[in-house]
Structures are given as C-alpha cells and as structure tokens.
Amino acid sequence: MSSMPTQSEGTAIELGSTPQTEHDIRPGVTMEEGIPHSRDTLFKLASAGLSFFCAGLNDGSLGALIPYILRSYSISTDLVSVVYGTTFAGWLLTALINTHLCQYLDLGILLALGAALQLLAQVLRCWLPPFPLFTITFFVQSLGMALQDTHSNTWVTSAKVAHRWLGFIHAMYALGLWVGPFVATAVASADDGAKWYLYYTCLVGFGTINLALVPVAFKDRMKLKPTSGQTALSPEDESAGTRKASALTEIQQTLRLPAVWLLSLYFFFFLGALITASCWVVEYLITVRDGEISKMGYVQTGFAGGMFLGRVLLAEPTKRLGERRMVFMYAILCLGLELVFWLVSNIIAGAVAISIFGFFSGPFFATGVSVGSQIFPASIRSSALALVFMLGQVGGAVFPAFTGLIASRVGVEALQPMLVGLCSATGVVWLLVPKPSLHRE
Secondary structure (H helix, E strand, O other), rough: OOOOOOOOOEEOOOOOOOOOOOOOOOOOOOOOOEEOOHHHHHHHHHHHHHHHHHHHHHHHHHHHHHHHHHHHOOOOHHHHHHHHHHHHHHHHHHHHHHHHHHHHHHHHHHHHHHHHHHHHHHHHHHHOOOOHHHHHHHHHHHHHHHHHHHHHHHHHHEOOOOOHHHHHHHHHHHHHHHHHHHHHHHHHHHHOOOOHHHHHHHHHHHHHHHHHHHHOOOHHOOEEOOOOOOOOOOOOOOOHHHHHHHHHHHHHHOOHHHHHHHHHHHHHHHHHHHHHHHHHHHHHHHEEEEOOOOHHHHHHHHHHHHHHHHHHHHHHHHHHOOOOHHHHHHHHHHHHHHHHHHHHOOOHHHHHHHHHHHHHOOOOHHHHHHHHHHOOHHHHHHHHHHHHHHHHHHHHHHHHHHHHHHHHHOOHHHHHHHHHHHHHHHHHHHHHOOOOOOOOO
C-alpha cells in the first residue's frame, strides 16, 4: 500500500518456509557478505526493482484519482473505504495461504503468480467496470502484490550490502509513487475527467513487462517442490510431511518472539500514516483548501518525489549514523511537518511541507527491513518478516478506510488529526523495537 503508498510496501518472505537455496543465508555467509553480485543476481535485483516500481504506479495513482472516482461513480467517501477493505482482504488471504503455497511452489513461481494477478487486476480496471467489480480488482491486486513484494523484499535482504539494495528497490517504489500521480492527473484531467480509467492501460503495459521479466530473471527458481511420494530433487530435500511440521514449528517460534510484534506495530502505524496521506491529501486540498481539481493531483507527486529522494540520499547516512537514532529523528521531523501542513492554511505551504514529509519518511521502510533482518534469528527470519509485513499492510488498509468513514460524517478534515496520531505512534513504537544484534546462527 507495496509502500501501499502504498499500499503498499512488502517482500521473498516465505511464511513458514524452511531455508531453501540462494535467497536464504547460506552456512558460512554473513548478512554483510550475502549473495555475490554476479550478473544473474543483478538481473534478479533489477526484476525486484521493477516489481516495486509497478506497485508504486498502482498505489500512487489512487489518491489522485479518488476525486474522479467519487464523481464518476456518484459515491461518498465511505464507499471508497470499501477499496481499502478489499485491499486488506487480499493481504490477509495471502498471509493465510502463503505457508501452504511455499510448501509446493519455488520462489520464481510465487513471484510470477504475484505478477500475473496484478496484471489481471489492471486489465479489469481499464474500461470503467461497475463499481463492485472495480473494488474487487483491488483484492486481486493486493493478493498479487503481497506475493511478489513480500518474496522479493526478503530475497533482497540476503544480498551483499543489503541496506543499499533495500534502499534501491524501495526507491523504485517511491519513483512509481512519483510518476503515477503525474500520469494519472494528466489522463484524468483530459475530457473533464470522463476517461480517468484509461490511466490503467499504462499499468497494463508495465505489468506485462513485469510478468515477462520474472521467469527470465528467476529461471533457476521456476519449479515445483517435491511432495510426498515424489522423487526428491536432492538428498537434502525434505518430505512434504516433514516440511509441514517444520513450518508449524517455525510459525510457533515466530509468534512467541516479542520483537516480531513490536516491529509489526511500527510498520502498522508507519504504513497507516504513509498510505493515508498518499490517498487523502488530494481530496483534502480540494475540499478544505478549495484547490483546483485538475492541479491538486500534482501535489501528491511532490510527496512521492520527496520520498524517492529520501530513499536514495538518506539510506547510507541512516546506516552510518545509527538506524535507531536517525529514524526517531526523522519521525519527529515528520510530525513537525505534518503540523505545518495542518495549521498553515496555504496550499503552497502545505505542498512544500508534505513534500519534505515524504523526504524524511523515505528511509522508514527499508530501515525497518534491515533492522528486522538483524534482530530476528536466522532460523525464523523469513516467517518473521512475512508476519511483520502482513500486519503492516493491515495498517495501510485500515487507517485509510477509517479516515474515509470518518470523512463521510465529519468531513475530510479528519485526515489531519489522524496523521498526527500515526506519526507520533510510529516514533514511539520505534524506540521500543530491540536494538539490532546480528544473528549469524
């Protein structure tokens, strides 16, 4: 909410999976060393980056399109909340079936399945479908995004200098967030907003490239896993029954770890703030600040552009100066900028404040992934990160929906106190997350 914003933002996390091959930490290889940067690995990283860019194009456009969606379907803001409800349902279903899928499908197939579901959603949207079908496409989209983003993200944590590559793929997501509103606003503002849905033809094109690239980049991981009664692929392969028992044990260990729940809560509030701001800022400026509908969509590009620069420029300073210290400082700055956006009744001042807000919130996601990869034992790292991102996406779906419901009753002004509360909660919970102590077992 991938990010959304996302809706996103997610990971090769195989909830309940046992270590497989190259995307897991191999014996004798530390997290700092990780996978060597061969041409094959770089190609995989490029594929992961493209998947996050596509997720950003999807998530970044919704806020700019909401004013047109409201008017085209003649609905109120509370019905827009249904979109976020179906998005949450997609992430929830993925969390429930992911363990089972990982018993039988290798990484490449999971990524391809996620890309295919996202492409299907975009195809269904690009012809102005009835509103019920339009909302269902967000369920399909989030189902695919949860698979591809989740499994891509965790695979990247095993790369050499993972914090930089995490910064790269999440910068690609932010780049999609930046490009999306530009294109969506340009398309939607033509013909008085009558054909806003044609924006999704652009996503069909990128989704096709995304789907085509996955089998090429992950060709060595495009296979089914052996089940009971089949010939094992190697002496090390476990039977299906053993894998299921191991998966259940791993899930139980994951659920008992307090750090998992604390980091999940951090992502819950952070993604809630990020996606709520991304989706409702434009409607807020139009309704409360009397902004021009054909221009306010571009304000969101400033927010996404700031996030992109933050993820590119702040990744290394954040790592070197201390992730714990720097993210808390960023949270304080974001809270101050949100107060400026709320209390200064000027569109230009608000646009500048929300853009800088995006800049300082940029490192939050990748840094959380980096810290999680250090505080979780290697034996449960994959399942722990999977649970963290799933619960984070709950916040990315619940808070925008809750904002829409409140806005239908008291007005979209409810956005501001919601963002203040979420920014504050993000900073406080971050301090409760345990300090990193790299697990090498």
